[in-house]
Amino acid sequence: xxxVLVVRLPIRTRYxxxxxxQYIHHSVYPVYFEAARTELLRSIGVSYRALEEQGILLPVMxxxxxxxxxxxxxxxxxxxxxxQPRRRALIRLDYVVWREQQRLAEGxxxxxxxxxQARRAMKPPQFFxxxxxxxxxxxxxxx
Amino acid sequence: xxxVLVVRLPIRTRYxxxxxxQYIHHSVYPVYFEAARTELLRSIGVSYRALEEQGILLPVMxxxxxxxxxxxxxxxxxxxxxxQPRRRALIRLDYVVWREQQRLAEGxxxxxxxxxQARRAMKPPQFFxxxxxxxxxxxxxxx
Amino acid sequence: xxxVLVVRLPIRTRYxxxxxxQYIHHSVYPVYFEAARTELLRSIGVSYRALEEQGILLPVMxxxxxxxxxxxxxxxxxxxxxxQPRRRALIRLDYVVWREQQRLAEGxxxxxxxxxQARRAMKPPQFFxxxxxxxxxxxxxxx
Amino acid sequence: xxxVLVVRLPIRTRYxxxxxxQYIHHSVYPVYFEAARTELLRSIGVSYRALEEQGILLPVMxxxxxxxxxxxxxxxxxxxxxxQPRRRALIRLDYVVWREQQRLAEGxxxxxxxxxQARRAMKPPQFFxxxxxxxxxxxxxxx
Numbered sequence: 001x002x003x004v005l006v007v008r009l010p011i012r013t014r015y016x017x018x019x020x021x022q023y024i025h026h027s028v029y030p031v032y033f034e035a036a037r038t039e040l041l042r043s044i045g046v047s048y049r050a051l052e053e054q055g056i057l058l059p060v061m062x063x064x065x066x067x068x069x070x071x072x073x074x075x076x077x078x079x080x081x082x083x084q085p086r087r088r089a090l091i092r093l094d095y096v097v098w099r100e101q102q103r104l105a106e107g108x109x110x111x112x113x114x115x116x117q118a119r120r121a122m123k124p125p126q127f128f129x130x131x132x133x134x135x136x137x138x139x140x141x142x143x
Numbered sequence: 144x145x146x147v148l149v150v151r152l153p154i155r156t157r158y159x160x161x162x163x164x165q166y167i168h169h170s171v172y173p174v175y176f177e178a179a180r181t182e183l184l185r186s187i188g189v190s191y192r193a194l195e196e197q198g199i200l201l202p203v204m205x206x207x208x209x210x211x212x213x214x215x216x217x218x219x220x221x222x223x224x225x226x227q228p229r230r231r232a233l234i235r236l237d238y239v240v241w242r243e244q245q246r247l248a249e250g251x252x253x254x255x256x257x258x259x260q261a262r263r264a265m266k267p268p269q270f271f272x273x274x275x276x277x278x279x280x281x282x283x284x285x286x
Numbered sequence: 287x288x289x290v291l292v293v294r295l296p297i298r299t300r301y302x303x304x305x306x307x308q309y310i311h312h313s314v315y316p317v318y319f320e321a322a323r324t325e326l327l328r329s330i331g332v333s334y335r336a337l338e339e340q341g342i343l344l345p346v347m348x349x350x351x352x353x354x355x356x357x358x359x360x361x362x363x364x365x366x367x368x369x370q371p372r373r374r375a376l377i378r379l380d381y382v383v384w385r386e387q388q389r390l391a392e393g394x395x396x397x398x399x400x401x402x403q404a405r406r407a408m409k410p411p412q413f414f415x416x417x418x419x420x421x422x423x424x425x426x427x428x429x
Numbered sequence: 430x431x432x433v434l435v436v437r438l439p440i441r442t443r444y445x446x447x448x449x450x451q452y453i454h455h456s457v458y459p460v461y462f463e464a465a466r467t468e469l470l471r472s473i474g475v476s477y478r479a480l481e482e483q484g485i486l487l488p489v490m491x492x493x494x495x496x497x498x499x500x501x502x503x504x505x506x507x508x509x510x511x512x513q514p515r516r517r518a519l520i521r522l523d524y525v526v527w528r529e530q531q532r533l534a535e536g537x538x539x540x541x542x543x544x545x546q547a548r549r550a551m552k553p554p555q556f557f558x559x560x561x562x563x564x565x566x567x568x569x570x571x572x
Contacts, residue, residue, distance in 0.1 A: 012321075014317060014320065014321050014324075015162060015163070015168075015320050015321075015324065015334075016162065016168050016170050016316075016317040016320060018162050018163040019158060019159065019161050019162065019163070020158070020161040020162070020163065020165045020216055020481070021481075021486055021488060022163045023488065025158075025159050026459060026488075026489040026492060027159050027456050027457070027459040027460050027463075028456070030302075030455060030456040030459070031300060031302040031456050034300065034301050034302060034456075035298075035300050035301075038300075038301065038360065047360070048301075048360070049358075049359055049360040052359075052449070052450075057450055059450060059452065059455075059496070059499070060455040060496055061495070061496055062493075062494065062495050062496065063455060063492070063493065063494045063496075064491075064492065064493045064494075065491065065492045065493075066490070066491050067488070067489060067490055067491065067492075070488070072335075073163055073335055073338075074324065074333070074334070074335040155464075157460060157463065157464050157467075158463050158464075158467065158477075159459075159460040159463060163338070164338075164343055164345060166345065169316060169345075169346040169349060170313050170314070170316040170317050170320075171313070173312060173313040173316075173445075174313050174443060174445040177313075177443065177444050177445060178441075178443050178444075181443075181444065181503065190503070191444070191503070192501075192502055192503040195306070195307075195502075200307055202307060202309065202312075202353070202356070203312040203353055204352070204353055205350075205351065205352050205353065206312060206349070206350065206351045206353075207348075207349065207350045207351075208348065208349045208350075209347070209348050210345070210346055210347055210348065210349075213345070215478075216478055216481075217467065217476070217477070217478040301448060301449070301454075302448065302454050302456050304448045304449040305444060305445065305447050305448065305449070306444070306447035306448070306449065306451045306502055308449045311444075311445050313445055359449055
């Protein structure tokens, strides 16, 4: 089975995000990924803000980005976030930065669920798997 | 009485801080001010990090910056922070951004002490005034 | 005459913009102002990106922000930018950061038109005044 | 031959770099890497600023970071940058983020030399290889 959850978040690049090379600085892409990640979670009914309020963190364990073409100031981008659920502690998301049909960059992040109080890794909470399952079924239903 | 506490923090500007105008972006100056503010507190024996660990926040209430000349990538700047103590709840610090003898920018911030738990303004803690007093006397002693 | 050009830009705050105080860091507000400024210019038919491509810069000369209430992660804000045109070299814009009916912060920036090649202040170009005039008339017409 | 050029850049983390998880936000690590990269180039007599002024860019092609332990506000870090020269167009640097003896994160970046005017990849300029060679010999000499 290769069911995948996907969202696309439109982002207009900001002047402050440019550098003297005229490019959107490479350190901004993880910030875009994060914004898309928030939307992907929201799309399956999980508020990352509420998650932290319940004492659960989802820090980044690993980050990778490949840059194919620069983005510029005032570009209208779309940040695609994809999550192919696997029953593992380590969560991996993949990203593509689009400007219209052009693939500007690709990346991924991995995450562990962390107990905020104990500052220790924990298993993904059951309500997370339930939300994922429900979202995948919802996708199915609409097909 | 016009006794003043002063520090100068050397900062080398970073590529990520530039914008497509080739300038250090104006939103970076408050970050430099904040770094100098941390050093000014440290210079009088107050760790802002320890302050927060004790449940005391010092958020910015107001911020002002005047820009005279741009800073560029890889510039060696000095951020001067000045604090003229007054027995008031509202703390004001003044800043100058120097590149050698050239005054690139000036600014100020005001702050209130805030009780982290209650999220409410509080009087500056006595140990803060004690540290200020001791620092001013130390300055005197060295004159 | 007190005609005013106004836009409101919706912005969802990002995780990367928070600080350990849980607030959106104060240095992010000038970035929001700038994004709203770009939209205000766009609303009168002026692309700031095209402006720079024509060799005209609009750097910030002064910046001020007053913070009334903190913004948090994943807040849906609106950044209001207002420009009351005056035939002066120094352009001033005013900003309000809203979360629903709550005024979280206010600010302003001033700007000079700068010749990119000469790196020298210049008079606002005629096409800028024309765009402003047309926008003000358009507002009138629709009333 | 496995000669390697290494520098260690001390960096004190800034409040603005924290996030609501209390950690230095993961998007800041590429900024630290970049600062260390500038120092590594400087250590072999190459000013990246001068490089750009001569019309040569060195954009990031790929970026990777692994996070082992979080960094916090006001931490005194050292950013280690390593470059093992190979006669290839693609330049790779490796990084370690240290807090005393603790390895907080590791990462790498790859870069291509780009002709600023033509916006096209170019071979690394001869003066770059010369500087690298001289630096390696200097290391040798001191052994």
